[in-house]
Amino acid sequence: MAFSSPVFLFVFLPVVLAVYFSLPGLRLRNAFLLLASLSFYSWGEGVYALLLLFSIAANHMLALLVARHRGERAGKPIIGLAVAVNLGLLGVFKYTGFFTENLNYLLGLVGGVALPVPSLHLPIGLSFFTFQAMSYVIDVYRGQGQAHRNPINTALYISLFPQLILGPIVRYRHIGRQLTDRVHTVVGFAEGVGRFSVGLGKKVLIADTLAVASDSIFAAPGDELTAGVAWLGAVYFTLQLYFDFSGYSDMAIGLGRMFGFRYRENFNYPLIARSRGEYFRRWHVSFFTWMRDYVYGPLCGKNCPRWRRNVNLLIVWLLAGLWHGATSTFVLWGLASGIVIVLERIWLLQLVNRLWRPLQHAYGLGLSLAGMVVFRSETLEQAVAMFVAMLGGGDASGETFNSAMFLHRELVFTVAVGALAATPVVPTVRDWLDGRIGLLPVDQQNLARNCRLLVQAAVWGVILLACALAVSARTYTPFVYFQF
Amino acid sequence: MKRRNEEKKSNVHVAIAGVFLAALWVSPLQGLFGFVDEDWKMEERRLASLPEDEGVVSLVVNHRALLADYVRDHFGLRRTLIRWHHRAKLRLFGRSPVSELIIGEDGWLFLGEKDPLDDLRPMTPLPGYLFESWEQRLHEVSRWADERGARLVIVIAPSKQSVYAEYLPERVRSFAESSRVDEMLSRLAEQDPLDVVNLRPVLRAAKRNHRTYYRTDTHWNDIGAHAAYVEIVNRIAEWFPRIRPKPLSDFRIARTNQPGGDLARMLAMTEVYREENLRLKTVSPRLARRVGIRPSRDETSRVRREISFEQENSDLPRAAMFHDSFGQLLIPFLAENFSRLDCRLVGHALGASWNLDEDAETIDTSQPDVVIWEIAERAFERR
Numbered sequence: 101m102a103f104s105s106p107v108f109l110f111v112f113l114p115v116v117l118a119v120y121f122s123l124p125g126l127r128l129r130n131a132f133l134l135l136a137s138l139s140f141y142s143w144g145e146g147v148y149a150l151l152l153l154f155s156i157a158a159n160h161m162l163a164l165l166v167a168r169h170r171g172e173r174a175g176k177p178i179i180g181l182a183v184a185v186n187l188g189l190l191g192v193f194k195y196t197g198f199f200t201e202n203l204n205y206l207l208g209l210v211g212g213v214a215l216p217v218p219s220l221h222l223p224i225g226l227s228f229f230t231f232q233a234m235s236y237v238i239d240v241y242r243g244q245g246q247a248h249r250n251p252i253n254t255a256l257y258i259s260l261f262p263q264l265i266l267g268p269i270v271r272y273r274h275i276g277r278q279l280t281d282r283v284h285t286v287v288g289f290a291e292g293v294g295r296f297s298v299g300l301g302k303k304v305l306i307a308d309t310l311a312v313a314s315d316s317i318f319a320a321p322g323d324e325l326t327a328g329v330a331w332l333g334a335v336y337f338t339l340q341l342y343f344d345f346s347g348y349s350d351m352a353i354g355l356g357r358m359f360g361f362r363y364r365e366n367f368n369y370p371l372i373a374r375s376r377g378e379y380f381r382r383w384h385v386s387f388f389t390w391m392r393d394y395v396y397g398p399l400c401g402k403n404c405p406r407w408r409r410n411v412n413l414l415i416v417w418l419l420a421g422l423w424h425g426a427t428s429t430f431v432l433w434g435l436a437s438g439i440v441i442v443l444e445r446i447w448l449l450q451l452v453n454r455l456w457r458p459l460q461h462a463y464g465l466g467l468s469l470a471g472m473v474v475f476r477s478e479t480l481e482q483a484v485a486m487f488v489a490m491l492g493g494g495d496a497s498g499e500t501f502n503s504a505m506f507l508h509r510e511l512v513f514t515v516a517v518g519a520l521a522a523t524p525v526v527p528t529v530r531d532w533l534d535g536r537i538g539l540l541p542v543d544q545q546n547l548a549r550n551c552r553l554l555v556q557a558a559v560w561g562v563i564l565l566a567c568a569l570a571v572s573a574r575t576y577t578p579f580v581y582f583q584f
Numbered sequence: 585m586k587r588r589n590e591e592k593k594s595n596v597h598v599a600i601a602g603v604f605l606a607a608l609w610v611s612p613l614q615g616l617f618g619f620v621d622e623d624w625k626m627e628e629r630r631l632a633s634l635p636e637d638e639g640v641v642s643l644v645v646n647h648r649a650l651l652a653d654y655v656r657d658h659f660g661l662r663r664t665l666i667r668w669h670h671r672a673k674l675r676l677f678g679r680s681p682v683s684e685l686i687i688g689e690d691g692w693l694f695l696g697e698k699d700p701l702d703d704l705r706p707m708t709p710l711p712g713y714l715f716e717s718w719e720q721r722l723h724e725v726s727r728w729a730d731e732r733g734a735r736l737v738i739v740i741a742p743s744k745q746s747v748y749a750e751y752l753p754e755r756v757r758s759f760a761e762s763s764r765v766d767e768m769l770s771r772l773a774e775q776d777p778l779d780v781v782n783l784r785p786v787l788r789a790a791k792r793n794h795r796t797y798y799r800t801d802t803h804w805n806d807i808g809a810h811a812a813y814v815e816i817v818n819r820i821a822e823w824f825p826r827i828r829p830k831p832l833s834d835f836r837i838a839r840t841n842q843p844g845g846d847l848a849r850m851l852a853m854t855e856v857y858r859e860e861n862l863r864l865k866t867v868s869p870r871l872a873r874r875v876g877i878r879p880s881r882d883e884t885s886r887v888r889r890e891i892s893f894e895q896e897n898s899d900l901p902r903a904a905m906f907h908d909s910f911g912q913l914l915i916p917f918l919a920e921n922f923s924r925l926d927c928r929l930v931g932h933a934l935g936a937s938w939n940l941d942e943d944a945e946t947i948d949t950s951q952p953d954v955v956i957w958e959i960a961e962r963a964f965e966r967r
Contacts, residue, residue, distance in 0.1 A: 105652075106655050106656050106659050107651075107652050107655045107656070109608075109611075110611040110612055110615070110655065110659040110660070111612060111655055111659075113608060114605075114608040114609050114611075114612055115612075117605065117608065118605075118609075139644075143648055143652075146648070285593065286593050286597045286598050286601050287592070287593050287597050289597075289601045290596075290597040290598075290600040290601050290604075293600055293601065293604040294600070312683075504755050505755055505756075508677070508679060508755075509676075509677045509678060509679070510673075510676075510677035510679050513676075513677065546594070549592075549594070550594050550595070550596050553594065553596040553597070553600075554596055557596060557599070557600045557603075560600070561603070564604075564607070568611075568665055569665050569666075569668050569669035569672065570669060572659075572661075572662055572665035572666050572669060573665070573666055573669040573670065573673075573681055575656045575657065575659075575662065575666075576626075576627065576666045576682070576852070577627060577629065578626055578627040578629075578682060578684075578849070578850040578852075
């Protein structure tokens with residue numbers, strides 16, 4: 101169930117909020133929130149919700165075991181088992197086909213017989229809730245959190261619907277206490293409303309609008325792309341993915357806030373980064389800090405020589421690529437990002453830092469665009485064709501696809517809004533306003549703050565209304581003739 | 585300072601929370617208790633319905649997809665929100681809110697399919713399977729007519745954009761120059777020539793005097809249909825010299841202002857896009873009289889039907905016509921030129937399955953001298 105679907109917006113969310121706030125006490129509310137979250141998941145995944153339940157049950161028991169044997173020799177095999185169970189789930193459902201195909205390729209080289217490639221359904225959100233579950237057991241093992249005896253709390257941590265299917269990957273050490281001790285305030289709820297509205301707007305009004313154009317461009321044969329069209333495809337997809345993903349994170353953070361949870365930020369204006377390293381410190385922060393703390397850290401240990409750190413970085417990036425999807429383009433995207441980051445650590449960043457600041461941004465943005473082309477391409481050949489077209493190496497006449505087709509008023513407006521919203525203009529203006537308000541006489545400050553808040557609320561209202569219109573319009577599927 | 589501001593509750597926060605919760609419930613409450621307008625036929629499809637005698641729990645457990653479809657089609661305020669969206673998008677961006685439709689110049693609307701650019705874009709060569717499928721279908725009809733000793737004339741009704749390309753948006757105008765039909769016909773001509781009336785030149789010529797297509801509908805109007813009729817009858821007159829088409833001067837043009845046509849309906853804007861309809865009223869009394877009209881035996885079908893006309897003059901040949909929606913307006917004209925005309929509406933453009941024996945069952949008994957097989961150009965674009 102997508103947050104931008106009519107079922108979620110017009111049925112699920114109103115009902116869940118109404119019931120949740122009408123229940124007395126946190127225990128009842130948690131129990132209901134768990135029920136709602138499991139319903140949310142099983143609505144789309146049906147029997148695969150059993151996988152989520154298995155993950156919850158296994159990690160709940162393993163966390164209790166780990167807590168009991170923490171600091172003992174028995175602790176290590178238990179945590180090893182927990183990691184194996186979680187990665188096993190991910191491996192079976194996400195990577196079996198990919199690895200079998202690659203194995204068959206190798207077998208083909210030595211004349212071996214190809215194995216049948218299994219086609220397993222990949223349950224939505226598996227990568228997210230698996231990492232979240234691992235964070236729970238590992239944090240308990242490390243003494244950074246207490247294991248919950250009440251399975252409802254464990255289940256709620258792993259399956260809480262706002263972040264269940266697309267993150268952010270909430271860390272147990274950050275959220276564990278809030279499961280049993282959180283406060284619901286009107287201010288928090290109102291802030292959640294605002295954040296949810298902004299996220300929904302990012303997804304529905306910007307990302308989905310750009311997706312139509314970028315999908316058309318990436319679906320076009322590579323030899324029919326002019327340089328202009330290819331660049332537009334790269335720009336549109338870069339903005340689309342950012343607003344889609346960060347929009348989902350905003351919605352998750354906003355929904356969490358309505359229910360009294362405080363999630364950490366997942367995006368921090370990555371498109372203004374001046375290096376690849378900075379980009380990934382701003383992009384999908386919950387995932388990359390997870391990788392840092394649970395993969396890179398343990399790989400390196402305390403006194404890791406520089407060369408090993410760099411090799412480990414490449415390993416982490418290869419895994420990051422694989423986590424995003426079991427295809428060669430994701431592997432290439434991960435490895436290429438890792439190589440650039442290692443080069444930046446060695447010498448490239450020093451060079452870039454000497455450049456004029458706008459050129460530094462151009463460097464960061466250029467790499468983002470290139471990365472997104474690889475990320476979006478379905479095959480390596482397609483990525484190469486896009487790069488060739490972007491560099492003017494194609495021989496397309498522009499008769500079939502030309503830039504004018506993808507530069508109509510709606511797209512230009514959306515890109516302009518997107519470009520503005522991808523930079524911290526709004527928070528800068530808001531902070532400046534708050535600063536000015538702080539300088540007013542005390543008796544006028546409240547009025548000024550309320551005025552600012554009213555304007556902000558009006559903007560949220562307009563965004564929500566525009567989203568309601570767009571979501572409704574998507575349900576409209578007319579035909580010229582009556583369809584039977 | 586910022587932190588302190590966040591924590592300080594004000595009436596505005598209360599208002600935000602309250603308005604949001606209230607707004608969330610507007611749609612569900614309207615859906616549950618609001619007036620449901622059954623006249624919503626803009627989408628030309630059956631809206632999702634739920635199985636009877638199923639409880640909510642059973643629906644959620646066993647029919648989630650159906651329930652999602654039902655919510656999608658019936659959530660409260662849906663029609664209002666859709667109309668607002670369409671008007672806002674049109675006004676702000678001048679863009680079609682429906683992807684299958686192109687907003688042209690001066691209030692002209694055009695049909696595309698999925699991505700309108702795809703239909704208009706110069707095509708890669710016609711896929712072999714498509715050509716073979718149509719070739720097979722056309723020859724099947726030809727054989728069927730031969731076996732009955734009837735002459736066959738195949739009539740292709742041009743898409744609006746291939747007659748009125750000048751009203752297309754500039755970015756796609758040049759795409760309308762070529763058509764798959766041209767390629768299809770030239771390839772067919774290389775093999776076994778069929779008698780095909782390509783009406784595009786005729787309609788392009790006729791538009792110099794009067795508008796030949798509706799602005800807000802996919803079809804030709806009475807004047808366009810008349811131009812097509814003249815061309816068809818002239819072709820048939822080569823075999824049956826007794827028949828002559830009625831000239832345009834035998835009719836007077838009546839102008840009516842009416843709600844927009846099928847394309848305006850797709851936009852849910854039949855009142856915004858109104859149509860000035862040019863209707864042809866015959867000056868002299870009609871000779872042909874309707875002798876039969878039958879809905880299809882298929883009870884789900886609303887559009888398939890048969891209709892027959894007869895007149896006293898037995899010197900005139902008998903004709904049968906298989907046609908799609910374009911052919912509807914040809915019928916009153918053609919009926920005047922044949923002693924009997926049997927018409928059978930078939931859904932070429934709908935991609936309906938083709939079963940000549942079944943479709944021609946009633947026509948077969950009338951033993952026509954001429955078989956007219958009319959088909960819209962856009963049917964050839966279907967992939």
